[in-house]
Every structure is written in C-alpha cells, then in structure tokens.
Amino acid sequence: MSDRDRARDLLPAIAEARARFMELVAEVRPELHRYCARMTGSVFDGEDVVQETFAKAYFALAEMGEPPPLRGWLFRIAHNTAMDFLRRYERKHVDLVADVPDVAEPMEAGLDPALVEAALTVFSSLPPIQRSAVVLKDVLGHSLEETAATMGTTILAVKGALVRGRANIAKHASAQPSISDEEKQSLQRYADLFNARNWEGLRALLGEEARLEVVSRWQRRASEATGFYTRYAEITATEDLRAEVGFADGLPVIAIHRPGSTRPAYFIHLQWEQGRVTQLRDFYWVSYLAQEARYTKA
Secondary structure, eight states, X not given: OOHHHHHHHHHHHHHHHHHHHHHHHTTTHHHHHHXXXXXXXXXXXXXXXXXXXXXXXXXXXXXXXXXXXXXXXXXXXXXXHHHHHHHHHSOSOOOSSOOOOSSOOOOOOOOOHHHHTSOHHHHHTSOHHHHHHHIIIIISOOOHHHHHHHHTSOHHHHHHHHHHHHHHHHHOOOOOOOOOHHHHHHHHHHHHHHHXXXXXXXXXXXXXXEEEEETTTEEEEGGGOTTHHXXXXXXXXXXXXXXXXXXXXXXXXEEEEOTTOSSOSXXXXXXXXXXXXXXXEEOTTOTHHHHHSOEEEO
C-alpha cells in the first residue's frame, strides 16, 4: 500500500475526530467569540482567532495523556492567540502583565450591561491587558481567579488592569461609523444584484484572483468556486433572503435578513479594489456573529 493510499484510509477517521471535537467545543464557542471579538476589535477577526484557537487545541489534545478542564483551557489558548494577533497587527509591544495599582479595590460584581452592549471600538481603544481584564471580568462575568488564570497573571495585576480599563472606558467616546461614497455605492450594487437574484452580475463583480471563503467551511479562489452562486440560487429558491448595506461593529458589511426578523441572519464581508471584489467572506454558517455584533443600517 502506498503512502497516498494509507493517507486516504486515514481521512474518514480524521474527519470523524474533528467533527466530534467541534461538537465538544460548540457550547463554549459563542462565549469565546465574545472575548476574541472584543480583543481584536472586530467580529470577523475575532472569529479568525476562535478558529485558530480550536486548531491549536485540537492538535494539542493529541499530545495529551489526560485532557484538561475544557473551558478554562480554551480561554487560555484564546487569550494567547489574541495577544499574538495583536502583536502582529497592532504593530506595537503588547505587555503580558498589567501594572499593579497603588490601591486596587474593584468589587466582585455581575455583568455590566453597559459594557456588554458597548461597541467593539470601546474595547479596542484600551491597552490589550486592560482590554482582556475588562472583557473577562465585566463583560463575561468571570471571577477574578478565572480572569487571572486565563491571562497568566496575578489577581492583584488583574485588579490594576480593571481600575485603569474602567477609567479609560469612562473617558472614551466612540466615533460614529462612516463609509466613503465609492464603497457605499459598491456595496449597494452588490446588495441590489443579490436582491434581484442576478447571480451572473455578482460573478462579474469578482476579480480574477478574488478570494472567496465560506467561513468554517472552505476557502478558494474565485476561479475555483464556480458553484458559490449556484448554491445561492438554490438557497434563495426556498428562503426569501434580503441584502442591505450596514455596519457590524463599525465595519461596512452586507447584512442578510430573513423575513420577519429585526436582526440580520448573517453577514457578508467584502473587500474592494477599483470596483471589483478582491475578497469575499460569507458568514452563513457562523450566524452567531450577527447576534454578537452591534448592527446599524448604512
């Protein structure tokens, strides 16, 4: 038997193991996303960090004799992955330990409703350690002990980050989302073609090397994804989906609505260059993002 044949025989077992792992982590996934989205400042980047977290956890489990307590372990991996993301994309030093305050007496409390509903731009204005402490403690309701364990630091350092983070949030005034006329027109054209079920028109908007991703399912070049809009033709034959231009936590998106719902069912995120789509990310299978994001119509 060749190496290729042996690898082919392993594929069903690998796929089954991955499916069982994803079932195992499904319950904690929305909470992990709330954390990662606020750490990165984007529901879309937050989902990327969640997926990277699961990939790391899946491969790490194979090396373990005894699995760890799942929820805390996944949050620890997600925290480190988010910090790595910020190092790469914020292009500045990200401290791993918060300063200890002169006096640190934040009280144990439940969720802060104002922070739970706050736009992601509020959190992205904070230094990453303050960001992490405030999200874990004040948004997700973790204890000081859990927060310290996730961040790999001390309770006193967490208290210091909370004192400063809460003060910074109190001073922060988030800007209203905005969009250029050119991008709004491009997005509106996409929405109009979608609502007209003009799939050939949508295909024509894709650049030759455009990257298409159905998030959590597949990634391909546009030239290799000929069935993408064919599948949408099948879906919209039974579902009355409607597209509109809006903002998801300040980022311009195509929001897809189902009849009778006041909130989007999911988002499509597009990047443009000279009027052509260079990247399309479809979040049909990650609908909880639409529940997490603050959405406004453009």
